[in-house]
Amino acid sequence: MPPDAPHSLIAAAPVSFHYNFTGDDPSRYRNELTFQDDAREAQTNGPVNLTCRLIICKSSGRMSYAHPVQLYHQANGGLTEVASFFTSFTFAIQNSSCRGDGMAFFLAGFPSKVPYQSAGANLGLISDGNTNAPASDQFIPWFWANIDIGNEYGVDEERQDHIAIDINSVKNSVNKTILPNNLTLDGKMTADISFDGSARMLVASLRLLDHPSISAPPIQVSAKLEGLVTSPTLPPQVAVGFSASTGFCQELGQILSWSFNSTLPLIDKDRESRTLMIDGGLIAGVVVLALAAWLSLLCWMHANTRKSLRRGTGGARRFEYRDLATATDHFSVNYKVGRGSFGVVYKGHLKLLGREVVVKKVPKEVGDDHKGFFAEVSTISEAKHKNLVKFFGWCCRGHNRNILHLMCGCCWRKKNEELFLVYEFVSNGNLKDQLLKEPMLLSWPMRYKIAKDIGSAPLYLHHECNPFIVHRDIKPDNILLDGNFNAKLADFGLSRIANPDNVTQKTMAAGTNWFMDPQYRKHGNLKLNRSSDVYSFGIVLLEIACTAKMMWEQIWSLYAGGGDVVEAADAWLASNGGFDRRQMERVIVLGLWCLALEIGHRPSILQAMDLLEREAPMPDLVNSSVASQDHMNVVANHPDLV
Known part of the structure; x- marks a missing residue:
C-alpha cells in the first residue's frame, strides 16, 4: 500500500485480499474470483486475460471478487456508515496496430453480470445502444483506459487516451483527465484508487511503468460522489472487479496483480x-x-x-x-x-x-x-x-x-x-472572460487602471485590516469589473485572518494551482503569509500585459538576457490604440519580481503599488545573483510551467 493511503485503511481492513497472478498458485484464489465471457483464469505464473486476441472483434470479459463487499450500512431506514476503501492493481494493455477500447475498474450490484452485446466502447458494462445502465445493474466504473471516444464525440475526432470517473454511463464522465499527446495507455501500468467514505471523495492515480523516462507525478482524476449513498446508485452490498472489451480491433487487457482493502466488514443480515x-x-x-x-x-x-x-x-x-x-x-x-x-x-x-x-x-x-x-x-x-x-x-x-x-x-x-x-451584482463579468473576449474591449489605459485596482484590494487587506487578511485565491476569475470597468476582488471562501497572538499560525495549501504560491505546493503547510497573495498578483499582472503570448519563463529569459521585455506585450494592444511603453515595462517587471520563488525576495504589496502608482525606481532582478537564480528556479518549482 502506498504511503499516502488513508490512515483508516492502514489501521483496519475488515475486507482485505491480495493476488499476484504472475507469482501465486492459481488454486489459491480459484474460489475467490469469478470469470465471465472471454476472461480467463490465470495459468501458473501468468496474468489474467480479460479479452482474447484470437477473436477478431467484439471481445469482452469480466473478472470480479466472488463475494459481496459492504459499501454502506443502513439501519432503521437511515444511513449509519459508509466504507472507505483502497485498491491497487497492476495491469497491461497490449495493442496491435489497430487499438481496442480499454478497461475499467467497477462497482456494480452483486452478483455482477456482463450485459448482452456490451463489447466495444461499452466496456462490457452497458448493452449496445443504451446510454445508461438499467436499474437492475447500476455500476460505477472508476478507472478506464484507451476508450474509443469516437462514439462519444463524433466519429471524425481523434482518440484521446484518458482516465475517468463515471456513474452508470461510459459516455458522460463525472470527471476526466486526458493524457498528454506524447503518452498512450499501453504496456504495463499501476493504478491506485482510494475512496473516503466520510467525505465521499474518490481519487484515482495512474503510473505508466513502461515509460521510465517520465518523471512527472502520477496522472490523477478525482471527484466527490455525494449521491452515491444519499440517493443510492448502488445497493449496500456490491461486486468489485474489472471489465474490458474490444470493438473492431484486437487488444489484450491483462491483470497482473490486485489488492483491495475496505474499512467496513460484510454484514450478516x-x-x-x-x-x-x-x-x-x-x-x-x-x-x-x-x-x-x-x-x-x-x-x-x-x-x-x-x-x-x-x-x-x-x-x-x-x-x-x-x-x-x-x-x-x-x-x-x-x-x-x-x-x-x-x-x-x-x-x-x-x-x-x-x-x-x-x-x-x-x-x-x-x-x-x-x-x-x-x-x-x-x-x-x-x-x-x-x-x-x-x-x-x-x-x-x-x-x-x-x-x-x-x-x-x-x-x-x-x-x-x-x-x-x-x-x-457586478455588470461586466470577470477579468478572465474580458481578456479572452472577441473582439477585445480592454485598452491599455483600462488594463493599467485594472492592475492598480487589483493591487489596492490586497493593500487594504494586508495593511489596513487588523489583524491582516490573506485572500489566497487572487486570479482573473475572482476579479469582477463593474460598468465603468473598475476592478473588484471577490470570492473570499479561502481567506484566512491572521491571529496576532499566534505568530506561528499555519495554513494548508489552498487556491488555484496556476496562481498558487509554489512554496505552498512544495510544503503543503506554511505560516500564513501575505507574500502568497503577492505571488498570485504577479501572475495576474503578466496575464493583463501579455495574455497568452508567452509563458512566464520566456518573459524572464527575455528580461534576463538584456532584451526588451515590452516585446512580450499583447500584440492586440499594439494594433488597437497602442500602449505606454514605460507603464508596460513596469507591469511586466513587477510581475516577474512578484514571482520570485523565495518569499523574502518578493516585494510587499506596498512596494508593488509604489512601482505602479508613484513610479518608484525599477528593481534590478538580473544583477542580484540571488534574485536571478531565484527566478531561474521558478520554472523548475512550478509544475504548471514545465
Whole structure:
C-alpha cells in the first residue's frame, strides 16, 4: 500500500485480499474470483486475460471478487456508515496496430453480470445502444483506459487516451483527465484508487511503468460522489472487479496483480436482525429514561446555536430564504451565472434592497459547524473597500423555531441546512472572460487602471485590516469589473485572518494551482503569509500585459538576457490604440519580481503599488545573483510551467 493511503485503511481492513497472478498458485484464489465471457483464469505464473486476441472483434470479459463487499450500512431506514476503501492493481494493455477500447475498474450490484452485446466502447458494462445502465445493474466504473471516444464525440475526432470517473454511463464522465499527446495507455501500468467514505471523495492515480523516462507525478482524476449513498446508485452490498472489451480491433487487457482493502466488514443480515430484537427492549428503556434530559439539552442547544450564528457572522445582515428564492426564481438554472471556488452563483433582483444581486449557494460541508461558510461571512462583512465586491448578507435555510425542528435538531441541521451569501451584482463579468473576449474591449489605459485596482484590494487587506487578511485565491476569475470597468476582488471562501497572538499560525495549501504560491505546493503547510497573495498578483499582472503570448519563463529569459521585455506585450494592444511603453515595462517587471520563488525576495504589496502608482525606481532582478537564480528556479518549482 502506498504511503499516502488513508490512515483508516492502514489501521483496519475488515475486507482485505491480495493476488499476484504472475507469482501465486492459481488454486489459491480459484474460489475467490469469478470469470465471465472471454476472461480467463490465470495459468501458473501468468496474468489474467480479460479479452482474447484470437477473436477478431467484439471481445469482452469480466473478472470480479466472488463475494459481496459492504459499501454502506443502513439501519432503521437511515444511513449509519459508509466504507472507505483502497485498491491497487497492476495491469497491461497490449495493442496491435489497430487499438481496442480499454478497461475499467467497477462497482456494480452483486452478483455482477456482463450485459448482452456490451463489447466495444461499452466496456462490457452497458448493452449496445443504451446510454445508461438499467436499474437492475447500476455500476460505477472508476478507472478506464484507451476508450474509443469516437462514439462519444463524433466519429471524425481523434482518440484521446484518458482516465475517468463515471456513474452508470461510459459516455458522460463525472470527471476526466486526458493524457498528454506524447503518452498512450499501453504496456504495463499501476493504478491506485482510494475512496473516503466520510467525505465521499474518490481519487484515482495512474503510473505508466513502461515509460521510465517520465518523471512527472502520477496522472490523477478525482471527484466527490455525494449521491452515491444519499440517493443510492448502488445497493449496500456490491461486486468489485474489472471489465474490458474490444470493438473492431484486437487488444489484450491483462491483470497482473490486485489488492483491495475496505474499512467496513460484510454484514450478516439475519444475525443483525436477531441482535436488533434482543437489543430493542434495552434500548426502549434507555430512551424513556433519557427523553426528559434530551429535550432539555435540545432547548439549550437551540438557544446557543442562534447566538453562535449571530456571533460567527460578525453582525452581518441575515436574509430569509423565501426572499432569495423569489429573487432567483427558486434558484432556476436560467438564473445561474457561474461557479466560484466556494459555491454556485445565481443572479437575481432582491426586492428588499431594490437592486440586482448575486446569491452564492454554498455546498454542504463535511462537519457540523460550517466553519468555511462563517469564515467567509466574518471576513467579508468586516472588510469594506471600493475594490472589494460589496457584501450584503447571508442566509441559513433550515434553522427554524418550530417544535418539530427542535425535536430533531441535530439530524435536521446536518441534513437540511442550506447556506447562502448575498453580494452586489457586478455588470461586466470577470477579468478572465474580458481578456479572452472577441473582439477585445480592454485598452491599455483600462488594463493599467485594472492592475492598480487589483493591487489596492490586497493593500487594504494586508495593511489596513487588523489583524491582516490573506485572500489566497487572487486570479482573473475572482476579479469582477463593474460598468465603468473598475476592478473588484471577490470570492473570499479561502481567506484566512491572521491571529496576532499566534505568530506561528499555519495554513494548508489552498487556491488555484496556476496562481498558487509554489512554496505552498512544495510544503503543503506554511505560516500564513501575505507574500502568497503577492505571488498570485504577479501572475495576474503578466496575464493583463501579455495574455497568452508567452509563458512566464520566456518573459524572464527575455528580461534576463538584456532584451526588451515590452516585446512580450499583447500584440492586440499594439494594433488597437497602442500602449505606454514605460507603464508596460513596469507591469511586466513587477510581475516577474512578484514571482520570485523565495518569499523574502518578493516585494510587499506596498512596494508593488509604489512601482505602479508613484513610479518608484525599477528593481534590478538580473544583477542580484540571488534574485536571478531565484527566478531561474521558478520554472523548475512550478509544475504548471514545465
